[in-house]
Amino acid sequence: MTPDQIESAVAAAMPQAVEDLRRLVAIPSVAFPGHPDEPVLAAAALTEELLRSTGLPHVRQIPVPGSFPAVYAEAPAPPGAPTVLLYAHYDVQPPGDLSLWRTHPFEPTLIDGHLFGRGAADDKSGVISHVTALRAFRGRPPVGVKVIIEGQEEYAGERLEEFVERNPELLRADAIVVADTGNPRVGDPSVTTSLRGMGGFTIEVRTLKEAVHSGQFGGPAPDALAALIRMLAALHDDNGDLRVPGLPRGAFLGTGPTEDEFRASAGVLDGVSLTGSGSIADRLWASYAITVTGLDVPTVSGAVNAVQPVARARVTVRVPPAGDPKSTLDAVITFLHQVAPWNVRIAVTDIVVGSGFLAASGGIARASLNRAMERAYGRPPRDIGAGGSIPLVSTLVRQFPAAEILLFGAEDDAAAIHAPNERVNLEELRRTATTEALFLHEYATAL
Structure with a gap:
């Protein structure tokens, strides 16, 4: 496929992608103690169904001791091609105080190009980004593909870490895409290079x-x-x-948001002071x-x-x-x-x-991602840090030191993840899926 054909395929798949995201967000897959198991298992089943719809030949649920099942999919690499591992999670944070939501957290609602609901951004958008990118290739991706979607990242992600340590060959890859981060603003292409x-x-x-x-x-x-x-x-x-x-206190070497930008994205009330010392980037990403x-x-x-x-x-x-x-x-x-x-x-x-994560200097996979993201967004990406944590990433670094780990996604700083009125921008979802599909193409041709 050509890049033009890939972009067209992703665009044509977006109505189905939005419908699939709505189905997934409607499931209250909260994997915290005290919440029922049945919705979490239902989200695993739907995730399995969605991955099967991509045409990948091997899709199954894998038990994770002490946790909920991971959904795994695989397509072998064509001769001479690298293998890419795609990661996301289907569990979500609890909704919290329902009175603070403008729409019901598990009744996904489309408003002005945004889909509102718990998990719409974090991280069911990651699941749908992978599914939509893979659908563009109709079951024949240009690289080897492995997909792992876990079911308890928000509460006890270390359970999957232990599983990876016991089953390294299952997830071994040349590059790893973690679709559980995003851009500071919608349309501002960024790659997360550090995690607390x-x-x-x-x-x-x-x-x-x-x-x-x-x-x-x-x-x-x-x-x-x-x-x-x-x-x-x-x-x-x-x-x-x-x-x-x-x-x-620590120091972040790159650039971060201004105080005004941070106040706006965090919703800090007028007259209320920010806390701590150092730059916003220092406080968010290095302290x-x-x-x-x-x-x-x-x-x-x-x-x-x-x-x-x-x-x-x-x-x-x-x-x-x-x-x-x-x-x-x-x-x-x-x-x-x-x-x-x-x-x-x-x-x-x-x-x-x-544990946290600090990316090594970029290689062939990062260069391929840069080209893909520049085409999808119209400008090259920049490096950012993230104040959040993804427990699996540090384990992947230890297990696969030669693999390049790439963090990007459809979330943005105004997506209200872990908060009331979480939402994902659907145009950002399209650009993320387009980036991923183009990356698979670029990476296959770069080696």
């Missing part, structure tokens, strides 16, 4: 056998919620910089960050006049690409013990970690 690592844990504070009346016992009775609030507040100074020893992502405490509507005996928080830590997530979590947990008041009892559970 991450860690997370749940911390529980206990002070009393049970709740007691705040009038009868309040004052001397230690309040577990007040203790936890003090501990969490101690993590940052008044400027928003971290107070945890051993977690210094540690700690976020309290959940609290188990009485709700305001259900509050009673009582001193709380127990309080819990979920804490997430982002780690610079070269940092060690485990030692970082150790430092944060040690610090929380040190600042805990009143000799409260502390328990830390549900620890997860994932």
Whole structure:
């Protein structure tokens, strides 16, 4: 196929791609504890169906111990051609507070060229990008193709890491496309060359056998919620910089968004200050960050006049690409013990970690991607960092050090991933699928 034919094939496939994305987004495939397994398994089944529709000869679900199945597909390489591994995930973040959504998170809604719904961008757009790019070749891609779509990246991505370490030949490839990132803005072609690592844990504070009346016992009775609030507040100074020893600020060598651009994409309210020191790129892509992502405490509507005996928080830590997530979590947990008041009892559970990523200098695959992306977008891409984490990437680097790893996708900074009103721009989805299909063609002819 010629590049013109590839572009035309992707464009012709877009109505089906949008319909397939709507079907996938409608499935509430939240792979977190406490959520039902059936929708996650339904998303795996639909992902398998979609990959079969590309014409790839080998498609199946593969059990992942302790997790949900991965969907795997493969087409052998033509003689002399390289092999490309394509990655995405079909699970999604929980929707959170439904009252903050303008449309229902699992009723995908098309508004002004955007499809709204949980997972529309992160990362079901990645699944559909792969499917649409592969459909352009009608089952005969110009390179060898392997596809791995996992089912629990958002909560416990390290499960697939362990699977890869035990089954390296299944995923061995010359180049690896990770479709779980995106551009700073719609139409601004970018390749993600660094990822922060991450860690997370749940911390529980206990002070009393049970709740007691705040009038009868309040004052001397230690309040577990007040203790936890003090501990969490101690993590940052008044400027928003971290107070945890051993977690210094980093520096990102490339360019990042301006403060105005960041405020707009993050939706920071007028007059509210940004937190931390250094450039926006330094803070986003090269420094540690700690976020309290959940609290188990009485709700305001259900509050009673009582001193709380127990309080819990979920804490997430982002780690610079070269940092060690485990030692970082150790430092944060040690610090929380040190600042805990009143000799409260502390328990830390549900620890997860994932390493960061820093791309090596570009090779043949990156040059091929640059040409493909320039044709799809009308201008060459630039390098960016990402503050998020993709647990599998660091494992792929260790397992396949000779493979080039390329991160790009249909998300953008305004896509509201992990937040209410997540959406994907459908023109960006088309450009991403076009880029991927053109890359497979360029890479095949470059060697």
